[in-house]
Amino acid sequence: DIQVTQSPSSLSASVGDRVTITCRASQSIGTYFNWYQQKPGKAPNLLISAASTLQSGVPSRFRGSGSGTDFSLTISSLQPEDFATYYCLQSYSTPLTFGGGTKVEIK
Amino acid sequence: QVQLQESGPGLVKPSQTLSLTCTVSGGSITSGDYYWSWIRQHPGKGLEWIGYIHYSGNTFYTPSLKSRVTISRDTSQNQFSLKLTSVTVADTAVYYCARGLGPEAKPDYWGQGTLVAVSS
Numbered sequence: 001d002i003q004v005t006q007s008p009s010s011l012s013a014s015v016g017d018r019v020t021i022t023c024r025a026s027q028s029i030g031t032y033f034n035w036y037q038q039k040p041g042k043a044p045n046l047l048i049s050a051a052s053t054l055q056s057g058v059p060s061r062f063r064g065s066g067s068g069t070d071f072s073l074t075i076s077s078l079q080p081e082d083f084a085t086y087y088c089l090q091s092y093s094t095p096l097t098f099g100g101g102t103k104v105e106i107k
Numbered sequence: 108q109v110q111l112q113e114s115g116p117g118l119v120k121p122s123q124t125l126s127l128t129c130t131v132s133g134g135s136i137t138s139g140d141y142y143w144s145w146i147r148q149h150p151g152k153g154l155e156w157i158g159y160i161h162y163s164g165n166t167f168y169t170p171s172l173k174s175r176v177t178i179s180r181d182t183s184q185n186q187f188s189l190k191l192t193s194v195t196v197a198d199t200a201v202y203y204c205a206r207g208l209g210p211e212a213k214p215d216y217w218g219q220g221t222l223v224a225v226s227s
Contacts, residue, residue, distance in 0.1 A: 001170070034213050036154075043203055043217035044154065055215075087154055091211035095169035096156040 002026050002090050006099025012107040019075045021086055021102045028068045029092035035064055035073045036087045038101075044087060048073065078104070109133040111204050111218035119198075119225050125191040129204030129218060136185055137162050140209030143187045145178060147200040148220070155200075159207055160187055194225045 003026035013019050023033070031051035036044035046055050048064035051071055061076040075082055083106055088099040115127035129143070136143050142159040149155070158168035160178045168176045172191070180187040191198060201222050205214035 032211055043205075043220050044214075045217075046213070046215050049208075049213060049215075089154075089213060091213040094167050094212065095158075096212060098154040098156065101153045 001095055002029065002093060002097055004088055004090050004097050004099040006088055006102055008102060009100060010103040010105060012105050013078050014107045015078055015080060017078045017107075019078055019082075019104060021073045021088075021104075023066075023071045023073075023088035023099045025069045025071070025090050025092075029090050031067045032090060032092035033064075033066065033071045034089045034091055035062075036089065037082075037084045038087065039084045047086075075104075109206055109216045111206065111216060113202060113204050113218045113221040115221060115223070117222060117224060119194055119223060120227055121195055121225055122193055125189070125194050125198060125202075125223055125225070127189045127202055127204075127221065127223070128186050129188070131185050131187070131206075134206075136160075136180055136187055137182050142207030142209060142212035143178075143180070144205045144207045144212065144214055145189045146203045146205055146214065146217075148203070149197075149200045157189065159212055196225050199223065199225045 006023045033051040035048040038044040052064045063074045085101050085103045087101050110132045112130045119125045144159040145157040160166045175192045177190045201220040203220045204218045206216040208215045
């Protein structure tokens with residue numbers, strides 16, 4: 001199985017801050033990489049697929065980058081509705097594996 | 108737009124079988140290159156991918172659960188189901204059904220999730 005290590009596990013930030021979350025895959029996976037946002041009590045929502053493709057309706061302040069083993073999600077200017085938990089997912093091979101999550105909290 | 112809805116018991120006794128059904132609307136589970144998937148989330152924890160049934164009927168299960176999991180479908184009802192046998196308290200989780208978008212099976216549409224507690 002491909003392991004995905006996500007960091008940090010949590011962070012505190014203020015509205016307007018630039019925030020970056022990183023994930024590392026245990027082997028090279030090209031750009032078969034995805035990012036999800038999950039709010040309390042809700043199902044995850046797909047934000048970015050193929051490492052950098054923004055899903056329809058997702059604000060442009062979200063940016064995904066990376067390839068191979070190292071990936072990142074950057075929120076350029078954190079908004080109140082962005083406080084949530086973010087998960088990365090490798091879709092290069094089954095079983096699909098998620099990162100451990102990053103909880104973005106209000107400072 | 109496709110919608111998914113999980114249903115099933117919210118409480119299962121240890122050693123018994125957990126059974127959940129996902130009803131899909133807005134699209135057929137037998138068309139398109141989709142992987143109809145189950146994912147779970149232990150309370151306060153991260154996400155664990157369980158497996159899928161492909162529109163073709165092929166299945167794949169995560170190795171750690173493979174001996175206990177079966178994913179099947181009822182095409183007449185446009186539903187797919189999860190069975191997990193010999194459950195323990197460690198199987199207590201929110202279970203999500205989701206549509207996986209081919210060819211990578213990455214989940215794009217999710218159900219709202221259903222909490223299943225394993226307790227005597």
